[in-house]
Amino acid sequence: MCLGIPGQITAIIDEKYHLALVDVGGVKREVNIACIVDEDHPANTCVGDWVLVHVGFAMNRIDEDEAQETLNLLTQLAELEQEFNHN
16 A cells, blocks of 8 residues: 655755655655646745655645645554554
8 A cells, every 4th residue: 555645845955856845744855846846836836835745756736634634644543553552
């Protein structure tokens, strides 16, 4: 199973190579945003966008509510896993 993790673009590192800094759960990662940029939404307009990140690539944009809901579910899953492993 593949899982995309929500993150928010905080900076554009290199417009030419479509590289951005993305905050994924408080951890900043360098991510390729080539899959989400086009003439209508160039790289320099992506700061603040929420994206699904998979293997170092922003696969698509999502809205903030969807991102927060997914992050909350992932947090709950991690808590359950930790509880299960301690019993």
